[in-house]
Amino acid sequence: MSRLFDFAGGAGMGYSQPETLLSKNKVSLPPNLIRKALPRWPRLSEPEMVRHYTWLSRRNFGIDTGFYPLGSCTMKHNPRVNEVIAQLPGIADIHPHQPEHHLQGLLSIYHEMQHMLAICSGMDDVTLQPVAGAQGEFTAVRCVQEYFRNRGETQRTKVIVPDSAHGTNPASAAMAGYDIVEIPSLENGRIDLEALKAVVDDTVALMMITNPNTLGLFETDVPEASDIVHAAGGQMYYDGANFNAILGRTSPGLMGFDAVHFNLHKTFSQPHGGGGPGSGPIGVKSHLAEFLPSPVVKKRPIVGDEAKFAVDDMWYTWYEPKHTIGKVQQWHGNAGAIIRCWAYYRRYGYGLKDMSEHAVLNANYLRHALHREAEKAGVSHMFVDGAEAEVAKHEFTLSLQPAKESVGVSAMDVAKGLLDMGYMAPTVYFPLVVPECMMFEPTETESRDTLDTFAKDFAQVLKVDAETLHEAPITTPVRRVDEVYAARNLCLKHPFDEE
């Protein structure tokens, strides 16, 4: 083990700093604000620090390490040129409060991204301010809320969410103050239009849907659902978590949605960094545009001596929407993430459609290969499709319920077995509507060879006897971690000498 708090070297040995501009005794503090004891931080030299974090990194699994079919998270390759661009001083060393004429390059990229996202989604206006998908949801819900308040429709206090939705949907709507009405899905995770009709009335503000849904199936009834909700005066929200499946083939606008968020870190490949950062812009139809967070970027012709700062023949300027909800993040969103996603988008241009097509091609191929290899290995009775469908979109589910019932092997056991084979496990136990669920999302950046090999290895895992599989993983840095122990014996920081 390498433990950070075991390093107790000399003072200031990590990196040397310049001297202070004045003697330290020129500094005065109110006596009661003088810090009495410095934090018990470790003391380590650069070589030790580099080795510690390199050691840690080797105990972590990323896309670069191997196949990462984590459903719903779109773990595609992160092109490295994007990282190089994000370190340029023109993005790394700029301040959000700098005047517009210092930031024309940034603003023009923001404008280009707003425009591109509007085109891809069939929306009229876009803000890049929300910094994660969940924050995008919250932002859109707030815009809809103010839209209705502005119209005097304050009786709309409910948001409808299917039970197969991501947890962030109900959480975001509840944070904005809405009552959540959860409607059951049909067996294959699809919207139950009858259940929807039963709850829609003039107290409904919004319905939130993911399409393709969380089982990876395209919800063909979404246009009808839109009609039902709109007829009662409500709004339709598109959760863009699964946008990677449909780009250039259809759009939320065509499906009848009023607002949408994008998980730029998924669809446009901002590295997920062990849990973040992300970027969660939203797009809206024109009736919601003046409620967007402030500011958004607009452009106008150049005036006077602006030409010397301009990047083209237009001037890019911050605009405050008339009825803006204000700010959801204090600055201009995750600018560094947006730059990376801009570089990613530029790589595809109109070819974004190819990206989605290959994502769907790979998902369907993997689904096919998993069945094929299971058949060959004689383990095809161990699982069934999570949902009946001729084609999946960018992800799909399997149910390991047959394995559970016949030999006592759970989805979790199989997941841990896959870790031993050198893979990240698919998402397990989500969505809840599929028993013993495993959710696979290969993304478009995996080769056919990888998919074939994975399918063979998956079948091999299913051939392992239950007792052995219960013991998996055995090749990983640690074996199964006791989460109950962690919760019962809370140890949330280094205990120092209290240990």
Added chain:
Amino acid sequence: MVDQLPNRGLETEMLKEMGFSSIDDLFSDLPEHVRMSEPLPLPPPQSEEEIIADARRLLGANLAMGEAVSFLGAGIYRNYVPSSVFQLITRGEFLTSYTPYQPEVSQGMLQAMWEFQTLISELVGLPIANLSLYDGSTAAAEALTCAVRVHTRKATQANTVYISELVPPDRMSVMHNYCQGAGITLKVLKHNADGTLDIDSVQSAAGSCGVYVEQPNPLGILDGGLTQIKEIIGDNTALIVGVQPVSLGLVEAPGNYGADIVVGEGQPFGSPPTGGGPIYGIFACSKPYLRLMPGRIVGRSIDVDGKEAYCLTLSTREQHIRRHRATSNICTNETLIALMGAMHMSLLGPEGLEHLAYRNMTACVLAKQKLSEINGISVPHVSSSHFNEFVIELPRSAADCLKYLDSVGIIGGFDLNRWYAGRTNWLLVSVTDQTKAAEIELLAAHLAMWCSMKEVIA
């Protein structure tokens, strides 16, 4: 041509194996009337070389602070991040991983975040820290809703929190957006003419759910009076303190003067300014807030062999389990940037932190001294201790002054009229450990020049 698709050219074969004849078959489930009939009206794909050339041209048109002389702060600060941080963060195992749902293959990030929690906990003087929120403003906003969840039942002023009136409008706006859904009323605490908190006005906050103040405050003032707040408001009202974390190398940890929750912009540790994002919000608290706090937390545990191991814990607070009853909707956070912060803090060590804080404060002392000597300029809060920034009052508008300074290559600071209507002549001047003595001299010289002008030239 697009170059990120390993199966380009294999489409037909793969489709054939599945029994399909074209890609269109894979989209046969899309109803006719929702299909996009035209290609996306976007430009053609670019090569890496073309993209990087465009990026250099466009981002090169921005004025990086390092290319000018900058005194702009007001929440985001120029800093120095050691080279090893940037090198290590590009390790693909960190960069390209995601939320550690499978702890057995995520021990690296989990342990690093547990260590981050410890670094923050030690820094602010509270036992618990999460592994980041989006930024300082969302951390502050989530602290308010957390305080209300914990205290509103016993509060005589239910659903009410008090905020320092100095809090910048943009940050206040985030707070409003996060609080309005829960029906939380935001009331303001007054300040004295010298920029310190009006302690008498704190009396009115007793019985509410929480008090939010900042140390240093938005005018850069280190306010000794804040140490009295906890005694006034008592145990049933949360004291929430927003900090600039570098200041805590010299300034008492808020946990040691009664803070229940400490939040702040983590950016000075580990992250360049980056236009304001991605950065990370610090959130730390005391035990009574633990089970109602937002965000992810790592716990130390054991594996089946009894070996030290780490995993996410207390997840039942979170949206993926608790859905609409979750303490927050946050899922993706800023872990990677927090990791950069942890690396930076590790290299600093306690004495490095103290020295860094001294560098910031001595630069501030020097700047304050130089600027206060200029004819026509006064420093309204001259007798206070400042960290990173202070106000100067100009003979004419700060907006005009900034235009002049800009014309000579100086980003002069922040026009406080944008925060506090009517303060047209107040300029917030920020200095950090990156400010050089010669830059302060240059600013002083140009301010003196501008003050001596009868009319605005710029």
